[in-house]
Amino acid sequence: MTIEFKRSWADEDIALFRDNVARFVENEVQRHDEAARKAGNVGLDVWRKAGELGLLCTDIPEAYGGGGGDFRHEAVIHEELARRGLTGMNTSVHSIVAHYLLNHGTEAQKRHYLPRLASGELVGAIAMTEPGAGSDLQGMRTRAELSGDHYVVNGAKTFISNGFLAGLIMLVVKTDPGQRSRGTSILIVETKDLAGFRVGRVLDKMGLKAQDTSELFFDDVQVPRDRLLGGVEGQGFYQMMSDLPYERLFIGVTALACMEGAYASTVAHVRDRKAFGRAIAEFQNTKFKLAEIATQIQVGRAFIDQCIAQQLRGELDTVTASMAKLWASEAQGRVVDECVQLFGGYGYMNEYLVARMYTDARIQRIFGGTNEIMKEVISRAI
Incomplete structure (x- = not known):
C-alpha cells in the first residue's frame, strides 16, 4: 500500500x-x-x-x-x-x-x-527589500519625488526575485519621508530602455540556483505620474499588507509539495538501495522515519487545504496565513533534512533531488517575512 x-x-x-x-x-x-x-x-x-x-x-x-x-x-x-x-x-x-x-x-x-x-x-518582480533595511519596510530609503508629470526615483533594492528578467517592477518607495507607513507608495515601473535604471549582479545564493535574484539601482529614474499604483499616494503599506495572506499561502503550498516530492524520492531510494544484504527500507529506523515524515505531510496537508478553502471563499486572514507559512516552512526544513539523512552520502550530492531541496528549503523561513516576524504577527492575536 x-x-x-x-x-x-x-x-x-x-x-x-x-x-x-x-x-x-x-x-x-x-x-x-x-x-x-x-x-x-x-x-x-x-x-x-x-x-x-x-x-x-x-x-x-x-x-x-x-x-x-x-x-x-x-x-x-x-x-x-x-x-x-x-x-x-x-x-x-x-x-x-x-x-x-x-x-x-x-x-x-x-x-x-x-x-x-x-x-x-x-x-513581474516586487522591489521592497533594501540594503540594511531587511524586514523593516518602514526604514526604506528609496525616494520618489514628484516633478511635474513624473516621479524622480533614487535608491537601491536587493534580494529581488525575478529582478534580472523583470520587465515590470512593483517598486516600493517613499513619497513622503516625513510619514512612516503613510508615506509609502508603490510605483509601476516598466524596465525596458528605462534611463537611470540598472540591474546589478545576479546574487550568488546558497540555493535557488536557477532563479534570478538581483540588485536593482535607480538613479534619477523618471516614472510617469499615472504609474502610481491606484493613483493615490501613501497607500503602499496598506496595499502590501492586504496581499500578504495570498503571498504567505504560496509559501505553505510550495513547502508541502516539496515535502511530498522529497518523501517520494526517498521512498524510491531506500527501496532500491541495499546495505548489509537487504534494502534500507527494511530497517526499522527507516520505516519509523518514513512514518513520521508521512504523518507530518498528512497533518500539513489538512491545514494547508483548509487555508486554500478559506482563500477561495475570500476568508483567509493574515494570522492564519502567517501560521501556514510558519508551520509549513519549519516542517519542510525538518522533513527534507530527514530525507537527506536517509539517502546517506548520496543525499549530499547535488545530482540528487533531496540535496537541492535541502539548500532551497532554507530560504522559506526567511522570505515572505521571516518566521520570527510570523511569530510576532500571530502573538498579537493572542
Missing part, C-alpha cells in the same frame, strides 16, 4: 489542468533545469511559453487576459514545480504582482498591464 496525500479541493477539471501543467513543467522547465542553474536564470522563453499555454495569472479574470480560474490553479502550478525541486520560475512573485494590479490598480493600469503579465510578455 502506498500512502496518498489527497487534496480536498481537487476535482476532475483540476486533475486535467494538473496533467497539462505537469507536461509543461517536465518538457520546458525540468529538461532545462541544469542549464538554468548554471546561468542563474531560466531565460525569457520559458515565461513566454507558459503564457502561451495559459499557465500564468491563472486566477486573474479573463476580462484582463488571465485564465479566469481560482487559487487552486495557482496551487497546482506551484506544486508541480516544487515537488520536482524546480525553482527557476518564480511564478508566485509574478502572480502577486498581478494581484497588486487587480486589487489596487486603476482600471487603466489593469487593462494595460495584466494581459501582458498573463501572456509572459512581461515578467
